[in-house]
Amino acid sequence: MSKSVAENKVISFHNVYKTYANETVLRDINFNVQSGECIVLVGHNGAGKTSLMKLMLGLTRPTSGQVEVLGRNPAFSAAVAQRLALGYLPESVAFYEAMTGREVLMFYARLKGSSISECENLLELVGLGDAAKRRVGTYSKGMRQRLGLAQAMLGNPQLLFLDEPTTGLDPILRQHFYELIDELQKDGATSIISSHSLHEVEARASRFVILKSGVIVTMGSLDELYQQATLPVRLKVSVAEGQASRVADRMGSAVNILYVNNESFHLTCLSSEKMPLIRHISSLGEDVQDMQIMPPRLDELYTYFMRAGEE
Amino acid sequence: MKISGVKMLWVLAQKELRDGLRNRWIGAAILLLGTLAIALSLLGSAPTGSVRASDLDITVISLSSLSVYLIPLIALMLSFDALVGEFERGTMMLLLTYPVSRWQVIMGKFLGHVLILFIAIFAGYGGAILIMIMLGSSLEGWQAYLAMMFSSLLLGAVFIALGYLLSVLVKERATAAGSAIGLWLVFVVLYDLVLFGALLLDEGQKMSQQLFVTLMLISPTDSYRIFNLSLFDGVSDAAGIAGIASEAGMSSSLLTGVMLLWVIVPLVMTLFVFQRREL
Numbered sequence: 001m002s003k004s005v006a007e008n009k010v011i012s013f014h015n016v017y018k019t020y021a022n023e024t025v026l027r028d029i030n031f032n033v034q035s036g037e038c039i040v041l042v043g044h045n046g047a048g049k050t051s052l053m054k055l056m057l058g059l060t061r062p063t064s065g066q067v068e069v070l071g072r073n074p075a076f077s078a079a080v081a082q083r084l085a086l087g088y089l090p091e092s093v094a095f096y097e098a099m100t101g102r103e104v105l106m107f108y109a110r111l112k113g114s115s116i117s118e119c120e121n122l123l124e125l126v127g128l129g130d131a132a133k134r135r136v137g138t139y140s141k142g143m144r145q146r147l148g149l150a151q152a153m154l155g156n157p158q159l160l161f162l163d164e165p166t167t168g169l170d171p172i173l174r175q176h177f178y179e180l181i182d183e184l185q186k187d188g189a190t191s192i193i194s195s196h197s198l199h200e201v202e203a204r205a206s207r208f209v210i211l212k213s214g215v216i217v218t219m220g221s222l223d224e225l226y227q228q229a230t231l232p233v234r235l236k237v238s239v240a241e242g243q244a245s246r247v248a249d250r251m252g253s254a255v256n257i258l259y260v261n262n263e264s265f266h267l268t269c270l271s272s273e274k275m276p277l278i279r280h281i282s283s284l285g286e287d288v289q290d291m292q293i294m295p296p297r298l299d300e301l302y303t304y305f306m307r308a309g310e311e
Numbered sequence: 312m313k314i315s316g317v318k319m320l321w322v323l324a325q326k327e328l329r330d331g332l333r334n335r336w337i338g339a340a341i342l343l344l345g346t347l348a349i350a351l352s353l354l355g356s357a358p359t360g361s362v363r364a365s366d367l368d369i370t371v372i373s374l375s376s377l378s379v380y381l382i383p384l385i386a387l388m389l390s391f392d393a394l395v396g397e398f399e400r401g402t403m404m405l406l407l408t409y410p411v412s413r414w415q416v417i418m419g420k421f422l423g424h425v426l427i428l429f430i431a432i433f434a435g436y437g438g439a440i441l442i443m444i445m446l447g448s449s450l451e452g453w454q455a456y457l458a459m460m461f462s463s464l465l466l467g468a469v470f471i472a473l474g475y476l477l478s479v480l481v482k483e484r485a486t487a488a489g490s491a492i493g494l495w496l497v498f499v500v501l502y503d504l505v506l507f508g509a510l511l512l513d514e515g516q517k518m519s520q521q522l523f524v525t526l527m528l529i530s531p532t533d534s535y536r537i538f539n540l541s542l543f544d545g546v547s548d549a550a551g552i553a554g555i556a557s558e559a560g561m562s563s564s565l566l567t568g569v570m571l572l573w574v575i576v577p578l579v580m581t582l583f584v585f586q587r588r589e590l
Contacts, residue, residue: 057408060589080412088408094401096326098333110322111409151405161408 008035010159010190011056016065018051018214025051026214029065033192038185038204041194042302043211049194050091052211053161056192057088070159084112087157091164091194093148097137101128101147104136105154112155122150125180127173141168149177153184160184160191178204198222198298210305217305222298229304231296232256232268237281238290239263247287252280319411323419324426331389331427340385340427344435347381348374352443366443367452368545371459374436375539378463379532383499385431386467389424390474391491394585395484404590413585421471421578428467436460455543465570466535472577473498479584502530528561531573538566 011033018026026048033039041049054060055067058074072079095104105119123132126146131139139147145168152160160181166174178201181191185204193201198208202222209219218228239247241263248257248265254273258266269277274293281288296304331337352370394417397403406416440448440456473494481487506526510518527533540550542563 054590059404059407077412080410083408083410086408088405090401090405092401093405096330096402097400098330103329107322107326108409111319111406111411 009033010035010070011192012066012068013052013055014066014068016055016062016067018048018055018060019063024214026055026062029216031209031216031219033190035190036185036188037206038181038191038193038201040198040201040205040208041192041211042196042198042208044196044306046213047211048214049211050163051214053088053163053192053194057086057161058083084155085158086161087152087154087159088161089145089148089152089163089165091167093144095136095144095147098135100133100135101139101143102132104147105132105150108151109154114154118154122153125153126150127176142170142173145169146173149180153180156184156187156189158189160189162191162193164194164196166195198302202298210302212306217308225301225305226296229296229301229308230270231300231304233271233274233296234258234266234268234294235277235281236264236266236292236294237288239265239287240289243287247284250284251277316415319415320419320422323411323416324423327420327423328426331423336389337427337430340431341434341438344381344431345439347377348436348439349442351377352439352448366448367440367450367456368543368549370443371452371455371539371543371546372550375459375463375536378459378466379536380499382428382432382463382467383470383495383532386424386428386470387474387491387495389427390471391478391487392484393420393424393475394478394581395481395487396478398590399484407590414582417475417578417582417585421468421475424471425464425468428471429464432460432463432467436463452543452545455539455546458542459539462535462538462567462570465567465574466531469531469570469573469577470495470498472574472581475581476577476584479581479588498530499532503533506530524561528565528569531570534566534569537561538563538570 009032013029013031016029043049056069061075070082109119123129126149210217244260244265248260255267255269351373477490478487541547
């Protein structure tokens with residue numbers, strides 16, 4: 001245990017395969033998570049995000065390979081006690097419908113040895129203070145999600161697993177939710193979040209793990225992903241009225257002109273060609289009035305990796 | 312903060328207990344068992360003029376004959392949904408990410424459900440006897456009545472355990488409900504029907520008494536019946552089977568042991584399946 005703390009590695013996957021019946025849902029998964037990281041698992045439905053989480057939570061066992069969480073195999077009974085340090089929000093979380101929100105949270109709190117006052121604080125924090133007396137059966141999707149978040153945060157977990165946490169939350173709550181994660185992050189918590197878009201916790205994610213059909217397509221920080229992807233950069237060049245097509249003709253062969261209208265045109269070029277092109281455009285003098293550089297959007301980046309996996 | 316295993320069991324048991332109170336389950340069971348006990352003891356005391364048996368002895372005979380059908384049914388209703396319901400709704404998945412081990416989940420539920428049954432039986436049957444005493448009934452034979460309450464609880468525990476086994480084996484709640492009825496029919500009705508049918512057809516040719524006794528002993532419901540009808544002289548005299556059980560070598564501890572085994576074996580099997588289950 002102390003060894004893994006020294007390495008600061010809280011989760012590790014080593015050649016993990018997971019097969020259900022005849023279907024292989026995870027193939028050759030290898031990755032480590034360092035303490036304090038915020039990892040976002042990205043992929044379509046059925047890409048293996050939830051399967052990956054269940055392995056880390058010890059709900060399932062790998063068909064082959066090793067999973068370690070906090071230095072232990074999470075599926076072993078020896079790992080039961082360390083679940084105290086763990087919080088989990090399942091995708092479309094289910095509760096005991098007949099219990100009130102407060103009763104549900106109190107039940108989970110007792111299992112974790114958390115106090116009554118902590119429950120009350122959490123209920124206030126997620127904005128369920130007034131609804132705490134109502135039966136969970138009457139809750140909306142968003143309220144369930146918030147209750148789910150409250151239970152995941154019981155006992156200040158070191159390790160937080162959130163499966164599609166922001167579905168069903170309105171934008172204000174979503175923002176609020178990110179702030180909550182920030183706070184845990186500040187205390188040094190590690191979080192694993194699954195999502196089907198790169199927009200999820202964009203700025204907070206230390207690394208994205210992109211999954212497709214049970215295989216890790218790639219992983220890295222947003223910057224690293226941009227570098228890996230040879231996505232074209234898009235430029236919008238504004239010129240004096242009527243000059244657009246004339247200037248566009250002088251762009252050279254390295255660019256791809258998208259479209260031209262009267263006073264501007266759009267083009268794309270490879271990242272590597274970007275600086276020479278900008279220098280060239282600047283040298284054109286008075287004809288060019290303005291220039292905008294648009295880096296590839298997250299959606300394009302995501303689509304790129306999804307397609308790359310196909311080929 | 313480390314929570315002790317015992318406290319964890321209690322937290323889980325308490326949840327089941329509260330569920331039982333909240334959905335009026337406990338109240339309904341108390342009412343049902345209590346009403347039946349009063350009705351049977353009122354009915355039972357009517358034709359006893361010429362028989363030596365006290366009121367309570369007669370009540371034990373009729374009430375245990377009815378309990379053998381009713382208690383398994385109540386226990387199965389409590390337990391068939393206990394695991395498959397949580398699998399299906401998805402609450403089990405979340406529960407198992409908490410610092411509870413799987414045996415604690417099973418035993419916590421078991422403790423809770425046995426407590427519910429304890430309350431129902433002791434408040435229902437016990438309450439009935441209090442009312443009977445207030446109505447002027449004699450207390451003679453109370454030991455047999457108390458033994459019946461405890462053995463009813465044990466019989467209930469058997470069917471809670473069997474219900475769990477069924478609940479962990481099936482894939483859907485609907486299947487569990489259907490199988491629970493099937494299980495009840497087999498254990499409470501069909502087994503005896505087949506056994507006695509075989510005995511009648513055989514006319515004492517091949518089936519030895521020893522085999523018949525063993526086959527009866529194997530069944531938890533028959534063990535319960537024999538236990539209640541033969542444990543106390545007053546009851547067995549009134550039932551007309553005085554001395555038969557002890558002649559056949561069926562002591563009360565053997566009968567209790569059989570029922571206990573019927574609690575432990577299904578529970579262990581449930582745990583075995585549950586431990587291997589992936590969610």
